[in-house]
Amino acid sequence: MDPIRIIEVKESVFADNDRQAEALRGQLRGERTFLMNLMSSPGSGKTTTLLRTIEQLRDELRIGVMEADIDSAVDAETIGATGIRSVQLHTGGMCHLDAEMTRQGLAAIGTEDLDLVILENVGNLVCPAEFDTGAVKNVMILSVPEGHDKPLKYPLIFTVCDALIINKIDVLPYFDFDMEKVVEYARMRNPKLEIFPISAKTGEGVSAWTDWLKQQVKAWNDPA
Amino acid sequence: MDPIRIIEVKESVFADNDRQAEALRGQLRGERTFLMNLMSSPGSGKTTTLLRTIEQLRDELRIGVMEADIDSAVDAETIGATGIRSVQLHTGGMCHLDAEMTRQGLAAIGTEDLDLVILENVGNLVCPAEFDTGAVKNVMILSVPEGHDKPLKYPLIFTVCDALIINKIDVLPYFDFDMEKVVEYARMRNPKLEIFPISAKTGEGVSAWTDWLKQQVKAWNDPA
Numbered sequence: 292m293d294p295i296r297i298i299e300v301k302e303s304v305f306a307d308n309d310r311q312a313e314a315l316r317g318q319l320r321g322e323r324t325f326l327m328n329l330m331s332s333p334g335s336g337k338t339t340t341l342l343r344t345i346e347q348l349r350d351e352l353r354i355g356v357m358e359a360d361i362d363s364a365v366d367a368e369t370i371g372a373t374g375i376r377s378v379q380l381h382t383g384g385m386c387h388l389d390a391e392m393t394r395q396g397l398a399a400i401g402t403e404d405l406d407l408v409i410l411e412n413v414g415n416l417v418c419p420a421e422f423d424t425g426a427v428k429n430v431m432i433l434s435v436p437e438g439h440d441k442p443l444k445y446p447l448i449f450t451v452c453d454a455l456i457i458n459k460i461d462v463l464p465y466f467d468f469d470m471e472k473v474v475e476y477a478r479m480r481n482p483k484l485e486i487f488p489i490s491a492k493t494g495e496g497v498s499a500w501t502d503w504l505k506q507q508v509k510a511w512n513d514p515a
Numbered sequence: 516m517d518p519i520r521i522i523e524v525k526e527s528v529f530a531d532n533d534r535q536a537e538a539l540r541g542q543l544r545g546e547r548t549f550l551m552n553l554m555s556s557p558g559s560g561k562t563t564t565l566l567r568t569i570e571q572l573r574d575e576l577r578i579g580v581m582e583a584d585i586d587s588a589v590d591a592e593t594i595g596a597t598g599i600r601s602v603q604l605h606t607g608g609m610c611h612l613d614a615e616m617t618r619q620g621l622a623a624i625g626t627e628d629l630d631l632v633i634l635e636n637v638g639n640l641v642c643p644a645e646f647d648t649g650a651v652k653n654v655m656i657l658s659v660p661e662g663h664d665k666p667l668k669y670p671l672i673f674t675v676c677d678a679l680i681i682n683k684i685d686v687l688p689y690f691d692f693d694m695e696k697v698v699e700y701a702r703m704r705n706p707k708l709e710i711f712p713i714s715a716k717t718g719e720g721v722s723a724w725t726d727w728l729k730q731q732v733k734a735w736n737d738p739a
Contacts (some may be wrong), residue, residue, distance in 0.1 A: 324548035330558045331668060333640050334661025351597040365668040384671070386641035387611065415641055417585065417610035418558050436683065437558025437597065444638070445557060448609070459660065465686050513615070 295367040296380045298399045300359075306423055312390035315397070315425030323401045323512040326393075326410065327504070328426035330448060333396040333414030335434035336458040338366045339368030339491040341409060345375050352406040352508060357396040359388050359413050366411060376400060387418035390425045407508050416441070420448035427511050428453045430504075435459040435468045442476035449480035453507075454487065456500060461490040520562050520593040521603045522623045523582075527615030532646055536614035539621070539649030547736040548626045548636065550617075551728070554672060557638030559658035560682040562590045563715040565633060571725040574730060576630040581610050581620040590635060600624060613640035614649045629672050631732050634696065640665070644672035651679045653737050654728075657694045659683040666700035673704035677731075680724060685714040702732035 319326050331337050338358075345354055356377040358366040367379035380396045382388065388396075393410060402408060412419040433441055433453045435449060436459060437459065442449045449455065456478055457470070470488065477484055485503060489496035527535060543550050555561050559736055562582075569578055580601040583592040591603035604620045606612065612620075617634060626632060634650065636643040655676045657665055660683060667675045673679065679701055681694070694712065709727060713720035 331557060332661075333665055334556060334658075360668050362670050365664055365667055384641075384645075386639070410667070413641065414556070415610070415639055417608075417637065417639055420643065421608075423602070434558075434597070434660065437556075440587070440589055441557055443589055444584050446586050447603065462660070462686065462689050465689060 294350060295371050295377065295379050296399065297362045297381055298396060299396045300382060300388070300392035301379045302385060303389050304370050306501045308389050308500035311394070311462045312423035312425040312464070315390050315394055316427065319402065319425070319427065320511070322402055324506040325407050325509065325511045326397070326426045328405065328410045328412055328424045328429045329432070330412045330419045330429065331414060332416050332437055332453070335432045336491050337414070337432055338369055340432060340456060340458060340489070341370060341411065341493060342373065343497045345373055345397065347497060348407070348505060349375065351505065353404060354356055355402070355405045355408045357408065359411060361413065366382055377380055382413060386415050388412055388424050389421050389422045390513055393424040396432050406512055416445040416448050420451050428507055430454045430456065432456045432458050435462055435466050439469045439473035439476065440472065442480050447481050449484065452484060454485040454503065457486065457488040458491055460488050460495060461493050484505050486504050519588045519595050519601065519603050520623065521605055522620060524604045524606060524612070524619045525738060526609060527613050530615050535618070536647035536649040539618055540651065543626065543651065546626055548730040549631050549735045550621070550650045551631065552634045552636055552648045552653045553656070554636045554643045554653065554676070555638060555656035556640050556661055559637070559656045559661060561635050561656055562593055564656060564680060564682060564713070565635065566597065567715050567718060568725055568728065569597055570674065571721060572631070572729060572737050573599065575729065579624045579626070579629045579632045580670050581632065581634045582622055583635060585637065593698055595637050600629070600673070606637060610637055610639050611646050612636055612648050613646045613677070615649040615729045627648050630736055633658060636725035640669040640672050644675050652731055654678045654680065656680045656682050657697070659686055659690050663697035665691045666704050670704050673708065676705065676708060678709040678727065681710065681712040682715055684712050684719060727736065733736050
C-alpha cells in the first residue's frame with residue numbers, strides 16, 4: 292500500500308461559505324460525483340461504518356474517502372488498507388471543515404473518475420453541522436453508548452442531516468438506550484430524517500443503509 | 516424540587532480570555548471555592564459520573580453543578596433531583612464556554628457558600644479544550660466505546676487536562692479497547708495526567724477518583 296497522503300487544508304478567506312458550497316456542488320454535478328459528508332461524535336464508529344459501506348458498494352461504485360482529523364492518519368491508513376483511494380485532511384486544529392477546505396481535499400484526491408466521495412468530518416456534534424461542505428447529502432452516526440437524549444442536546448446536526456445511522460446496536464443489551472425515544476426525538480428535529488439502525492461490527496442492518504446510499508448516488512449521477 | 520433555572524450565557528466581548536480566566540480563579544481563591552471543568556465527547560457519561568461524585572462527596576463538601584448545553588435542561592434536571600444546587604447554562608449554539616460565560620454561570624449559581632463547583636462543559640473534544648474557563652483543574656472523560664485512539668486524534672484536550680477518567684469499564688468485554696495503549700497515548704500527550712478507570716454505572720473505581728478530587732479541593736480551599 293502506498294503511504295497515506297496528508298493534506299493540510301486551510302479555512303476559506305471568503306465570507307460566503309454557502310455560495311462556495313453551492314459552487315462546489317455544481318462542479319460535482321458536472322463531474323457526476325456524489326459527495327457525502329459523514330458526521331458524528333468521536334468514537335461512534337465512522338471509520339468502521341465506512342469499511343462496511345465500501346465492502347458493500349465497491350463493486351458497483353468507484354469510491355474515494357477523505358478522512359478529516361486534527362492530527363494523526365490512523366483512519367486514512369485503515370481505509371487505505373482496503374485499496375480504496377483515500378487522503379487524510381488535517382484541519383490545523385479546526386473543529387470542522389468548510390466548503391473551501393473540502394474543495395482542497397477534493398482537488399487532492401481527484402474526483403473525475405469517482406462516483407462517490409465520502410468525507411469523514413472531524414468528530415464533533417456541534418461545529419461541523421454549522422458549515423455546508425458542498426456535500427450532496429449529510430449523514431450522521433449516533434452510537435448506542437452515547438444515549439438516546441442526543442437530539443435534545445445537539446439539535447442542529449439532526450436538522451441538517453438527511454440520514455441518521457444508529458450504530459453499535461450489537462451492544463443494546465448493555466446500555467439504557469431507548470430506540471423508540473431516539474427516533475421520536477430525532478424526528479421532532481427533522482421529520483424527513485431517514486433512520487438506519489446498524490451494527491458496523493456484525494454487519495446487521497448495513498444493507499438497508501447502503502441500498503439507500505446507492506439510490507442517492509444514482510439519482511445524482513444519472514438524473515432521469 | 517424547584518424548577519431548573521436556565522441561564523443564557525453570552526460570549527465575552529473581551530479579546531483576552533486568558534486574563535479573564537486568571538481573574539476568575541483569583542476571585543474563587545478568595546471565596547475558597549474550587550471550580551472543576553469537566554469535558555468529554557457527547558454521551559461519555561459526564562452526568563452519571565457527576566451523580567457518583569456527588570454521592571461520594573456531598574457529606575464532606577458543599578457542591579454546586581453548572582450544566583452547559585446548547586439546548587434542553589435534561590442534565591440539570593437529573594442533578595437537581597439529587598437536591599444539589601444546579602443551573603443549566605445555554606450557550607446559544609456555541610460549542611464551548613469561555614471564562615466570561617463561566618463567570619455568568621457562577622454569578623447565577625452563587626459561589627460564596629460552595630466548596631466545589633463543577634462545570635459540565637458542552638460535549639465536544641475540540642473547542643472546549645481551547646478556552647480556559649477559569650477552572651482550578653480540568654478533567655476529561657473518555658469512555659470505552661469511543662476507542663483507545665482518541666489521544667492521537669484529539670491531542671489538545673489530553674494536554675490541558677489534569678485528570679482523565681476512563682468511564683464505562685463495565686463494558687470492556689464487548690469492545691476492542693486497549694487500556695495499556697490508551698494510557699501510553701494519553702501520557703505521550705501529557706506525562707503528568709492522572710488516570711482513573713471507572714464505571715459510573717457500577718461504581719467500580721469511583722472512590723480513587725473522588726479521593727483525588729477531594730484532595731485537590733482541600734489543597735485549594737485550605738492552603739497550608
